[in-house]
Amino acid sequence: MVAVGVLACTVAMLGSGATSIAEQPAGSALVVEGEVSSSAQAFIDRQNRFGAMETGPERIDLYADAIFDEHSTLWEAAGSVIQGRAAIRAAITGSLTKLPSFRMGPTRIAVDGNVVLYGAHNEVTVQGNAISYPAIYRVVLGDDGRVIQGHRYYDRYTWFSGLDPELESLFEGVRDTTGRLPGTGAAPDDPTARAAAWNARDAAALVAPTGNAPLTGTGLGDGRLGTPGGKVTYLQRLFGSVTSLHVEPGQVVRTREADYYEWYGTVTTPDRPSPTSFGIIERFDRRNGWTLYFDTLPLIAGPAKVAELYGRL
Incomplete structure (x- = not known):
């Protein structure tokens, strides 16, 4: 599953789009939460460049050399952890070769110390079909703003539902219903x-x-x-x-x-x-x-x- 893992773990991982309103989905504006440290700002600036660039060698160099630390790790659901800059370079090269149209525009960025959560509006063309979908990317940064550890969260069902109409839509038909719940449950802060x-x-x-x-x-x-x-x-x-x-x-x-x-x-x-x-x-x-x-x-x-x-x- 090497080829699948490379593509699955890196097509959209951690890139951001330009922060201008023109790069945002229609009707939205970038929201920034938390105190943005110098390392977080460095990361954000590099991400902005990557997300807005045309695909080519410069885009790959920026991703592998400026965004990631030499010993970075990169992960998404059901994938193996990609370890190290060389492996990340190989991964992003394969990903952007397959899907060069990928763009990302940040919608909500949350910063807490050296951890950044990057909420984004992603766009890519798959077999002639333009697809857009939300994502959130969680990164831990070094002092220089390079990613030490990255996790990505988005629903790849949005990629493939158009290619396979029989693919299950897990939440189709879920609706609000009446009724109350007993007790207080498991509080978020516990x-x-x-x-x-x-x-x-x-x-x-x-x-x-x-x-x-x-x-x-x-x-x-x-x-x-x-x-x-x-x-x-x-x-x-x-x-x-x-x-x-x-x-x-x-x-x-x-x-x-x-x-x-x-x-x-x-x-x-x-x-x-x-x-x-x-x-x-x-x-x-x-x-x-x-x-x-x-x-x-x-x-x-x-x-x-x-x-x-x-x-x-």
Whole structure:
């Protein structure tokens, strides 16, 4: 799965678009949360250049040499960790050769010390079809602003649904329903309880502390779920696709506007009986909103199917 892993781990990883309004999706503007350190600013500036550049040797050099540390690691769901600058260079070269049209425009950047979360609007043309999709990228930076560790979160279902109409849409038909939930559940700021709820696949415990906060994120498009029943149904659909889930707390980013929690570990599914790397990011904003970021592709397709899908690119 080397070719698949290279493409899967790097087509969009960590690049950003220019911060001008012209580079943003229609009707949006870049939002920056937290105090931007000098290292974070250096990273952001390099990312902005990469996202706006035409594909060519200069773009690859910027990505491999300026954005990443010599000993960087790079990961996405169900992929192997790419280690070191040389491997990252090979990966991005293969990715941009396959999909040279890739562009990224940042929509929301959150900074907490040397950790940056990069929310983005991604665009790419796949077999003549223009595709856009949201993503969030979590990076840990060195003092010089180069990435030491990068994780990416976006739903690759958006890439392949147009190439394979039979590919399952995991959250199709999920709607708000009536009903209340007992108890207070696993609060976001209690990582032990929250991790236990994720690992137990306890939808009610995860939803209860969110109250009336609307849920947005993966599989919902521009929609949202506003009732506890709708949010529980959403998580039950997620949990119904897996046979086990084991995650532990990853990075936490806190700003005046929101708290972000990363959950990182493994998942098994009927088509993936061996533990497969997986992760989730939760965002809780101060205005009572809840957003989830994760990739459904490894939940709806086994390794052979994923390899087949990448072969269609």
